[in-house]
Amino acid sequence: MSTSQELFIQGNDACVEGALAAGVRFFAGYPITPSTEIAEGLSARLPKMGGVFLQMEDEIACISAIIGASWGGVKSMTATSGPGFSLMQEAIGYAAMTETPTLVVNVMRGGPSTGQPTRASQGDVMQTKWGSHGDYQVIALAPASVQEMFDLTVEAINFSEKYRVPAFILSDAEVGHMRGLLSIPQRIHVVDRKERGLRRRDEAYDVPDDLVRPFPTFGKGNKAVITGMTHTDDYRIEPEDVRVHQDLVKRLSEKVLRNRKDINRWELIGEGSKTMIVSYGSAALGAREVAATDPKVGLLRLKSVWPFPEEPIAEVASKCDRMLVCEMNLGELYWDIRRAAVEAGCKQVEFLSKIGGDPPTPSEVRHKLREMGAL
Amino acid sequence: MELFEFYRQDRMPTVFCPGCGNGTVMNCFFRAFSDLNLPLDRTAFIGGIGCSSRIPLYINSDVLHTTHGRAIAFATGLRLARPDLKIVVFTGDGDLGAIGGNHFINGCRRNVDMTVICINNNIYGMTGGQASITTPHDFLSTTTPYGNKEYPFDLSEIAVAAGANYVARWTTRHVHELTKSIKAALQKKGFTFVEVVSQCPTNFGRRNKMADPTQMLEWFKEMSVRRDKAKAEAPDHVDLNLAGQITIGEFVERNRECYEEHMGVAKHG
């Protein structure tokens, strides 16, 4: 693919480029380390492109405003970190329930609470899927480089448009602030939500109609009643109806889960190795070096973490003798990875937990592998 | 425009209690909107959570029924993404002044073009009658069984202080003045605010010796004083409002630039 531009920039700035390339023209944000560069970058770029930049009074206002903007038919996003992400949970549930396409970038930092504002962690991974009340599915991608901060931001926005679901970029202080090479391709694949009343030859229309309904943009005579209450397809509010609730809530999950094959993203190094490391984001960087240099060790680097990528994990687990999960938390995705791996026949699944802000180093990974009897 | 074109006939009659002031406000709003000949299909209606926030669900246009307290934030996003649309927000005293307080004051300050109609029934009606931030001192509610120990906000004065371009307060006893104010608010650029003190006979009136809606309307009539005639000095605390009165009237009308003008975007849908 030919490149239109090469930049040596921060991860957060690459996210800005990705968002603009994917068509985002509305951003509402609140300053919070280590995500603030995204807001600052967009405050300079969006007005020049006829877009809207807003700094709101709090994160709840941010997530609410971007949902409102999305209902106007404009691609929208916000960027935050742990404490702000916690504030946004109610509205994230609202976006899931109303099937509003929008993007939330969480540049994760040390938690809980104010924690380590300038250091990395992967402490919000479970919260991304389970943070709001009730049953719903979301799509979350985990970049591990400056290039991926661009590429996966574009993918996440495309997914949110295609599946009418809130999407997330799970970055962290390391990936957000690292500097590296970004190659912006000349042509970028962009997906727009399928709109009520329009017919286009578009990827968004490939999803079976009964799972993702056409989007009734405001101001086009749709007269849709959009509500967080249990509702029917024709927007009648029916909170007392058992069947309506079951149909709606199950469909919200099914539209994502049934399309896992389309959504799952990963990088596989050393396919077929008897020892496989499974990791994502910054936590995978040290492991990647080990897998690249040691023929006995492979790495399944997850680039999508929600919906939980059952298939690539089971595939790898069925062929290896042991698995090491690396995470920068006390065990979040580890338990599901372990469950999937054991079900697929892997006999030994261990965990390298590193909190405090630094990603696991290659020597820490090797040390753990030796303890496991892998090296 | 006819009433049946404006309100969704298949969802009437409303779920509101007999005698609820919400329906009265709906009438005044419809009268103002249709007198001005505003295009319904270019107007979006946004509500938070609460009885009055349900009014948009009865309107035959694009409706966003959002989360508790956040209607103004959603409205800000929709309006700035689509400055061709006119935005009307229906909210209540708790939705706006308690949980929504931050968005309320910043909405006034930011002055994005929208009309906010706050139906203040001095109670959390939908959840059964808990005290709100406008429940008068000493009044009874399900969470103030010994009398409300707190004092109420004056939502209109807050809007004035925070910078809204138009602020007015009336009661459901003053339907003609209310209709006129809603018309003025819909026509004025920027953040316009109309507070309507309204009766909740079921959950407020009934617990405070005014079970009949007409008793509450009579109370509004007795308690209201035009703002320019209100007592000048405030005592150390506010009762329902300054010195035990409901001050009504147009509080402020100004021409602060609306946010859209600063962005170089058209100010009216």
Added chain:
Amino acid sequence: MKPVIDLDSCKGCNICVYICPRKCYSKGTTLSEKGYFAAVVSAHEKCYNHNREGKLLCELCILSCPDQAISWHPETEEEKK
């Protein structure tokens, strides 16, 4: 024009009875099909809009009725007296 109460909409709150300055309404004593004691137009000839067309006066009842149950209907020849 005369006011008419729609019995399917009236919830018997009697605000019209209270608000009308000419006392055109009375509290009802019959249960409507919806289960309310719907209000009654007891003296439409006292209304400010009796024998009036075009721009209407007052309309306090129309604007106050929480259920949009009251509407204006043209009077019959009989009623115009």
